[in-house]
Amino acid sequence: MSFVSKDIEDVRALVLPDAVVADGSPVGLSGTTLVTWRSSLPDRLFQVYVDGKLAGVTLDPLQRKLVVQIPASFESAVRLQVIAVEPQDTYIDFSEEIDQAPISHAHIRLTLLRSQDLPIGSGVNIYHNDGRRLNALPIPIWPCSCDKAGFGMAQFGLGDCGFDSAAAVGFGKGSFGQGHFGLDADTLQWTSPALPLGQHSLSIAVIDERGNEGPRAETEAITIVPGPRPASDLDVESFDELSGQVVLNLTD
Numbered sequence: 001m002s003f004v005s006k007d008i009e010d011v012r013a014l015v016l017p018d019a020v021v022a023d024g025s026p027v028g029l030s031g032t033t034l035v036t037w038r039s040s041l042p043d044r045l046f047q048v049y050v051d052g053k054l055a056g057v058t059l060d061p062l063q064r065k066l067v068v069q070i071p072a073s074f075e076s077a078v079r080l081q082v083i084a085v086e087p088q089d090t091y092i093d094f095s096e097e098i099d100q101a102p103i104s105h106a107h108i109r110l111t112l113l114r115s116q117d118l119p120i121g122s123g124v125n126i127y128h129n130d131g132r133r134l135n136a137l138p139i140p141i142w143p144c145s146c147d148k149a150g151f152g153m154a155q156f157g158l159g160d161c162g163f164d165s166a167a168a169v170g171f172g173k174g175s176f177g178q179g180h181f182g183l184d185a186d187t188l189q190w191t192s193p194a195l196p197l198g199q200h201s202l203s204i205a206v207i208d209e210r211g212n213e214g215p216r217a218e219t220e221a222i223t224i225v226p227g228p229r230p231a232s233d234l235d236v237e238s239f240d241e242l243s244g245q246v247v248l249n250l251t252d
Helices: none
Strands: 008-015 032-039 045-050 053-057 065-069 080-085 109-114 123-128 186-191 198-200 202-207 213-218 222-224 233-240 245-251
Touching: 008 080, 032 045, 032 080, 045 065, 053 065, 109 202, 123 186
Parallel strands: none
Antiparallel strands: 008 032, 032 065, 045 053, 045 080, 109 186, 123 202, 198 222, 202 213, 233 245
């Protein structure tokens, strides 16, 4: 079993829109990504890794593109790697053997309730405890207007107490008990840019369509710690047949 990481050039990624509206603008970005590359390696198949994890494999030696799923994030970087393998090794996961970037930073993911009380045009700003705003542009709460439920904004009369309902989450389909009159509240996820190891706290502020910012709500302290260092060697020291217990010997 072996793989080759050389002679693979011009690795590129293009995030694919979920849909395109009449004016040509994309609707939603789920993270589906087209990865392309160039290589003259013959009789090899290729694997694509996303942040060190096997994400997909090619089916033909001439194939130089593959659609994979990447984490959805506004600003954090995603690491893509393409390697070439022998056809018989196509589905072997080499994630433990390919070069990994040193762990010197990590990301924080926030999940926010998206209430129907918040109007179209509103957004969110997220700040670090050192005063920096972590998002380059305000994060829209309703990037797709069809997700917003309200009077006259969907199929009239099919909602509750003045609320129409289009693609908004319904009873039992979101965060139960957080919405209005049978409409659950759905969530908005955000991933921070790379942050150094250590302790951090964030604050979130809602802004209106004119840019007026409301009071900030602070998170609890969040500690980013390095991942465990993998063992260089693993041996079975002993095995007790009666108890079924195995004692392992780990070497750093």
